[in-house]
Amino acid sequence: MKPDFDLQRHNTFGLPARARWSAVLSQPTDVELAWEKAQSLRLPLRVLGGGSNVIFRPFFDGIIAMMEIKGRSVLGRQGEHTLLQAGAGEDWHEFVLWTLSQNVPGLENLAGIPGKVGAAPIQNIGAYGLEMADRFHSLLAYDLENKNTIVFNKDDCGFGYRQSVFKKAAGRFIVLSVTFAMPNDWAPQLSYQGLSELSPDTDPQTVAQTIIALRNGKLPDWRKFGNAGSFFHNPIVESAFAAELRKTHSDAPVYPQQDGRSKLSAAWLIERCGFKGSRLGGVGVSERHALVLVNYGDGTQEQLESLADNIKSEVLARFGVVLHQEPETI
Ligand SMILES: Cc1cc2nc3c(=O)[nH]c(=O)nc-3n(C[C@H](O)[C@H](O)[C@H](O)COP(=O)(O)OP(=O)(O)OC[C@H]3O[C@@H](n4cnc5c(N)ncnc54)[C@H](O)[C@@H]3O)c2cc1C
Known part of the structure; x- marks a missing residue:
């Protein structure tokens, strides 16, 4: 201590x-x-x-x-999957690269996401057409309330879009290790924009390297300009609402969801409200990506919250859409 x-x-x-x-x-x-x-x-x-x-x-x-709990291992085959396990303190990106070096592909679309393995289930990290839940098997967590260790299987975790029971319980469960189930009949997941140019015969390493290059081109480097990636969730709205939006803004991106609702692009809404590249004191909205709020060096939490409030109010007033913050304020 x-x-x-x-x-x-x-x-x-x-x-x-x-x-x-x-x-x-x-x-x-x-x-x-x-x-x-x-x-x-x-x-x-x-x-x-x-x-x-x-x-x-x-x-x-x-x-x-x-x-800082480390450790990673290939546990072996189970039916149509190969199981892999990692300690919660392993670096996520290094772990993804390691799975590829073990010839157990499946997580390559999530390469380049900062953070540690134990946090990946908290908001069910996702990128480039894949969510962690798609490759999740189970996890071991310590329950601070009952003072015991519990195994969570996939159905216990309540995974949704950037959501899980762990996020809802805010701090109650401490993830100790995560087990992943990788498909033995791997095929590249190329549905996402920017990946469709890759051939269906592409190998997992190429998918990972392509995604890393795409991410580097799109997102500001947090080591130079502090940020937490996407600052807001992409809002999920009723499809009738999305259709109305398209009537007045034919270029508004709308992504139909499996539950019949539609996902809007928070970046598009923010950009349309004129915030892209704007600044407030030491913080601002990235010039590269309207969904990324940036600390230009001497920014404060208060400035960041003010900027986020301004964005939320303007998007609500102009489009009637409520934005929800992704990073947790602690
Ligand atoms: C440049 C950049 C790009 C990003 N891109 C993406 C992206 O494409 N997709 C995406 O989903 N996210 C993205 N993120 C967000 C972030 O990287 C992920 O949410 C990541 O999983 C957070 O990991 P972390 O270890 O840094 O968590 P932290 O920030 O340390 O913690 C986040 C939350 O999880 C809790 N937590 C952390 N570890 C544990 C544990 N072992 N047990 C229980 N609770 C825990 C913390 O208490 C906190 O509430 C990005 C962030 C940045 C900076």
């Missing part, structure tokens, strides 16, 4: 923040110890992965526990 911990280097927004205490979780049993310590101090405990989906307030009056 370290007191008065500087969090600025531990969040990809690069926001200035401190925590009363920090702890490092190197093995599963550390979680229970950290939680006992938090309870004895009467302080909250939050686990942190790569800090790529959080917005820190200036001071966290509790314990920030850094997830």
Whole structure:
């Protein structure tokens, strides 16, 4: 445990923040110890992965526990799948590359996403036509409320678009390891814009490298301009509402969903409201991508929240659409 911990280097927004205490979780049993310590101090405990989906307030009056549980292994075949397991503290992108080096493809569309394996189920990360849930088998988590370790199978997790039971329970379950089920009859997933030019015979490495190049071309580098990727969810609306929008804005992107509703593009809505490239103090909306809010160096959480509020109000007033923030404010 370290007191008065500087969090600025531990969040990809690069926001200035401190925590009363920090702890490092190197093995599963550390979680229970950290939680006992938090309870004895009467302080909250939050686990942190790569800090790529959080917005820190200036001071966290509790314990920030850094997830460092490592380990990755091929567990073997089970029916039509090959099972792989990784510790929650493994770097996500490195893990994806490792699965390819083991000749067990299936996660390549999620290459290049920052953060750690343990956070991937929290918002069911997704990109380029694939969600983590598509390759998920089960996970092991520590339940802070009941003080026990539980296995969650896929049906227990309530995965949806950037959603899960873990996100809803905000901090109650600490993911210790995740098991993935990769299809033995792998075929590239090329439905997403930008991938359709690849041949159906493409190998998984090429898919991963193409996606990494696409991401680098599209998103600002968080090491230069602090950000947390998409700042808002793409809104899901009734299809009748989307059809009305298309009547007045024929270029509005609309993606039909399996449940009969439609997904709109938050980036398009924000750009149409004139925010792309705009600034507020030390923060702004990326010139490259309207969905990415950026810290230009000396930005603060307060400025970021003000800018986000301005965007939300304008999109609501102009299009009648409510935007929901993706990164969690802690
Ligand atoms: C440049 C950039 C691009 C991005 N692109 C994408 C993308 O394409 N798709 C996408 O879905 N996301 C994307 N993201 C968001 C982010 O990378 C993912 O959400 C990632 O999974 C967060 O991992 P993390 O380890 O950084 O989580 P953190 O930011 O550390 O934590 C996020 C939340 O998860 C909780 N948490 C973390 N670890 C655990 C654990 N072991 N157990 C329980 N709770 C935990 C934290 O308490 C917090 O509430 C992007 C972010 C950036 C900066």
